[in-house]
Amino acid sequence: MVDPTRMTEEQIYAQKLENEAAGGLNMSDQQKANRDAERERKIYGRYWVWESYFNDKNSQKWLDTAEALKHINVHVLQDIEDYILLKSFGKEKPDKIRD
Numbered sequence: 001m002v003d004p005t006r007m008t009e010e011q012i013y014a015q016k017l018e019n020e021a022a023g024g025l026n027m028s029d030q031q032k033a034n035r036d037a038e039r040e041r042k043i044y045g046r047y048w049v050w051e052s053y054f055n056d057k058n059s060q061k062w063l064d065t066a067e068a069l070k071h072i073n074v075h076v077l078q079d080i081e082d083y084i085l086l087k088s089f090g091k092e093k094p095d096k097i098r099d
Helices: 009-021 029-044 056-069 074-088 094-098
Strands: none
């Protein structure tokens, strides 16, 4: 492998194409983490934590919960979305909702 600090622009681009073609086999751990984070942002969007919004002694619990929510099964996410949509219909009859 070529020393990245001595690579030409063409070599860097070729390495990038090779990494993409290989599914990231030649990527560094940081590059893989960045790729995975980008993929998660596309699926789940971004989240942020509002500092001092909750008691600081529970901050780790909030952060752990936010991390866990990123890994919910896609079917569970769909069920949650369906539940929220159905709640928005209020007391409508099921036939009217279907229509």
